[in-house]
Amino acid sequence: MGVDYYNILKVNRNATDDDLKKSYRRLAMRWHPDKNPSSKTEAEAKFKQISEAYDVLSDPQKRAIYDQYGEEGLKGMPPPGSQSATSYANSSRGPSNFQFNPRDAEDIFAEFFGSSPFGFESMGRAKSMRFQTDGGGTFGGFRGADGAHRTHTDGASSTSGVQLRKAPPVESKLPCSLEDLYTGSTKKMKISRNVIRPNGRLAQETEILTIDIKPGWKKGTKITFPDKGNESANQLPADLVFVIDEKPHEVYKRDGNDLILHYKIPLVDALAGTTITLKTLDGRDLSVSLPDVVTPGYELVVAREGMPIARERGKKGNLRIKFELLFPSRLSPDQRISIRRILGG
Structure with a gap:
């Protein structure tokens, strides 16, 4: 050939x-x-x-x-x-x-790259993903041809001496279950955008973007695909930004790195003690013993059974169980007498 x-x-x-x-x-x-x-x-x-x-x-x-x-x-x-x-x-x-x-x-x-690309190095940056937390931190990044980090504010470049501005980032929510954020997962996102062919004509292009959700990511975490927005002759394409949105869970609620669980317990178990079994976000059966008397508003902390901490590999927050006592709707006369005798009232 x-x-x-x-x-x-x-x-x-x-x-x-x-x-x-x-x-x-x-x-x-x-x-x-x-x-x-x-x-x-x-x-x-x-x-x-x-x-x-x-x-x-x-x-x-x-x-x-x-x-x-x-x-x-x-x-x-x-x-x-x-x-x-x-x-x-x-x-x-x-x-x-x-x-x-x-x-x-x-x-x-x-x-x-324009007629003077080495004077406007942002056009030579690598096409890798950038991750930003809700607190402004960065999980990863991309570097330009000179190795310097770029930010959302970059974007001016030159084509034949004409200064081009970068279109504003296009943000889109990425709904994730609490299980996704606990164990990590992979999302496939199909996008369609306008691109300029080498012959100068505008065409539509479809692409599948892969997003690797890391354990412990929080609502507001941003995943940026540089220059994946629509292309046009008069400006640089926008960055495409996916923003993590946490879907409500029917059992657990997240509080930072902790998980909160509201658990209803019968009065007899609250007084006499019991063991409860919980299903964790990664599918395990977690047994929790209650040797003490559970009073209204009682909270039990189970260490290291919360969410993974994204920046500290292998570490987790806590599980906080908040108990709600279930009182019987009625008592027989004999039961009342027995309770008084036992409790000394």
Whole structure:
């Protein structure tokens, strides 16, 4: 097949448009000649290869011809052992009437980063997720081409000398059960957005985003996918932000890292003692003994049976059981006499 464009761009043969863009951004920033002054000749050759690979694979017609006929067919050359290039290109086996004119590498680069990308480094930032807690802390982050951390306020860049502003973040609630936040879970979110193709046309793209919910995350935790909003010609795409929203639970209520449980107990058990069995959020049976007299408003604390603490791996809050006494609706005369005798009233 000659040159392996898929290998040059570090993608597989099923790569999507988004996969191609991500890989091109990363490789082009790494191998641009201006970023490699000490090895400019080598960098320039690699940069041109990367640009040509993206030019071919991002164009449906070029990619189809390349997949079927290889580099020789794409460029109108006969395969090894065949006839001349002209007869091959015009034959039923070749891509007739197709002329491959590779685009200028710097033109492709400018579409992604502007004419002065290294002066506006936010365009070169990595496409990774960012997590922010309700208290303003950060679970993870992304770094720009220079390694510097970025924040929500970043976003000015340049295309052909024109200053572009970044669209405001688009926030969406992500409902999670208390079980999700206790054990951790994975959510798949399908999004549709407008993207600008390399030919300048606007198209709709569908993508599945994967969100790994970590044990102990709280309501208000933010998961940010940089630049996953709609694209337009006049501004940088918005970040897409999912905000954790905790769904009510029928048994437990969360209070920070603690879990609260309201438990109704018959008066006889409250006085005589008992053992209760609770179903935990991860499906365990938890036995709790009540050796003492349970009085109205009594609260029992079970250590380390609360929510996982996200920032302290292996640690948990407490379970706080608040008891409500259930009194009998009526007593017989004999029962009344017995109670008075026992309690000494």
